Amino acid sequence: MVKSETREPVTRERAIRVAVALADVGGIEPLSMRKLAAELGIEAMSLYYHVKSKDDILDGMLDVVYSEFSTPHAGDERRSAMRDRAESTRNVLAQHPWAISIKARNSPGLATLGHLDSVIGCLRAAGFSMPLTGHAMSILDSYVQGFAQQEASLPLDPSGDIGAATEDIMAQQDQMAQAFPNLADMAVKPDPAAGLRLRQRVRLRTEAHPRRHRSSAGRRWQSP
Amino acid sequence: MVKSETREPVTRERAIRVAVALADVGGIEPLSMRKLAAELGIEAMSLYYHVKSKDDILDGMLDVVYSEFSTPHAGDERRSAMRDRAESTRNVLAQHPWAISIKARNSPGLATLGHLDSVIGCLRAAGFSMPLTGHAMSILDSYVQGFAQQEASLPLDPSGDIGAATEDIMAQQDQMAQAFPNLADMAVKPDPAAGLRLRQRVRLRTEAHPRRHRSSAGRRWQSP
DNA sequence: TGTTCGACCTTACACCGTATGGTCAGCTCA
DNA sequence: TGAGCTGACCATACGGTGTAAGGTCGAACA
Structure with missing residues (x-):
């Protein structure tokens, strides 16, 4: 062409x-x-x-993401290196949210291996034993990854989506407030700085399937 | 029929x-x-x-998983309730590993809402402010979820898979040991109790695409 | 000048979610 | 008794997916 x-x-x-x-x-x-x-x-x-395949591409994409993580260099101080890594992980994953959902694959690329190698090297240089290094990485990665996942599941960009979406749930709010008083309480007065923003978490996905081709009075999945 | x-x-x-x-x-x-x-x-x-749709089924499936989490009851002691919840989350997600990969959706079911409501109630009853409750849940859930995800990405059942799969990487181990000395070190002497089991993490997925229909000498994705 | 080969294309297949529009037994109600 | 409704299900079809199998063609090389 x-x-x-x-x-x-x-x-x-x-x-x-x-x-x-x-x-x-x-x-x-x-x-x-x-x-x-x-x-x-x-x-x-x-x-x-x-x-090779589409999976091969996905593996490569994940490796690109790993290559963007801040990697400790030889001689870096342990605490600041780990902090840099965690913060950059959060930022990079916020930019590539899809990476979180494909993170459970098993064919790591060179950037991935290099990154992990550097992290292990940093901790070992700080005097950590090998088992302790494994533990430290498990703890740090679990939290950082889980946090990034929570953050990615929220609609972070304020594209007017929140206000419109909450109206759906507001219609049923009376029933909901009775059934889930604590949840309603948190949804009404959320902490803007909190990691969990339940009001957004709770929004319904009604716009994805707006109407059916026929009268849907009998459908089981319609609310009675 | x-x-x-x-x-x-x-x-x-x-x-x-x-x-x-x-x-x-x-x-x-x-x-x-x-x-x-x-x-x-x-x-x-x-x-x-x-x-409604396949997504509707996935939402329902996730709600089933939430219903299996241990939920704090009124009057439960805060620390033990949170510990129970975390442990049951780990166990339940180990039984339904697929739940982790569909966890980022946005149409929670009744079990999900009820579970979250109970957790909030437990923390508030223990005297936590609403912002602190949000923070506590964010921290706990991030770690527990991230841990479960790490755990799910490893082939936990010892179905003879590990030994065979590691042979692939063993063939290149000399080069790998030079390029990633720390990683090789951890792979050689891993801690059986550690959350990270790098030897398994590193296995290649060669069996997924065992051969091509023609001589593949020229293929870019073949190792040179 | 013929042959090889890297890079690309065409066709085809099985499978996916689901829009659209039946079919038909059993029920209600005149 | 018979007409109409409706709950539960089915057949067909459409546009999409990943990819197996094999073809094409210009450039490089013998």
Whole structure:
């Protein structure tokens, strides 16, 4: 379609970079081989020349994310290095929220391995035994990852979504306030700085399925 | 196909229960509307009489999981209640690992709301302010969830998988030991009790794509 | 000048969620 | 008794998915 001198050459690295960019914009579910190929200016099956499978791309994308984490250097002070790492993890995952949902795979890339290696090296250099290093990493990573996941599940960008969405639940608020008084209490006066923002957590996803093609009086999933 | 008196009646609740059972056995990716319907003895489209969409089923499944968490009762002591909750969360999520990957949705069910309500009630009864309650829940949930996620990403059942899978990486171990000395060190002498088991983390997923249909000498994704 | 080969394409398949519109037994009510 | 309604289910179809199998073609090389 476009002359080869005009089009930037396709490589595994570029495909993965473009995939990351697409996922950043539109999320990871709508990212398909066909759309990625189109973005690269080729056909879907041509991707398989550069890449094993879609999972291979996802692994590569995760490795890109790992490469953006702040990695401790030799001689870094332990506490500040771990703090930098945690903060950068939070920031990077906020920029690539899709990474959290694909984090449970098992084929780490070079950046991932390098990052973990550096972290282990930093802790060991600080005098930690190997078991203690494992424990420290488990504790830190569990919390940071879990926090990032909580944060990602909230609609952080204030795109007018919150006000409209809460109206749905407000209609039933009387019943809800009776059934879940503590929850209602927290939803009414939330702490703006708290990690949990229950009012947003509770919003219903009604706009995803706005209407049915026929009178739905009998449908089980309609509220009576 | 089967007489209606023979077949257990299909309801939203039963569909979700069966979906949970299927996901427990085979994971959540292969769970499709057609397979679930077949398991229930009906056709795929008949599910939509009882259920809004597949997302509706996933929401219901998550609510089932929440209903299995240990929920604090009125008057429970704060520390032990939170500890029970954390431990049961770990155990329940170990039994339903798929729940972790769909945890970032936004249409909570009654069990979810009830559970959160009870937790808030317990902390408030212990004298926590509302902001402090939010903070406490954020901290606890972040860690417990992150830990469960780490744990789920490891192949916990010793189905002979570990030994075979590590052979792949052992072949390249010399190069890896040089590039990532700390990682290799931890992989060689891991702590059996540590949360991170790097040796297993590092295994390659080669068996997923065992061979190609043609000589793959030129493929970019083959190691040179 | 013929052969190889890297990079790409076409076609096809099985599967997915679900929109649309039946079908039909059993019930209500005139 | 018979007409109409309705709850529960089914058949077909559409546009999407990942990817197996094999074809095409220009450039590089013998």
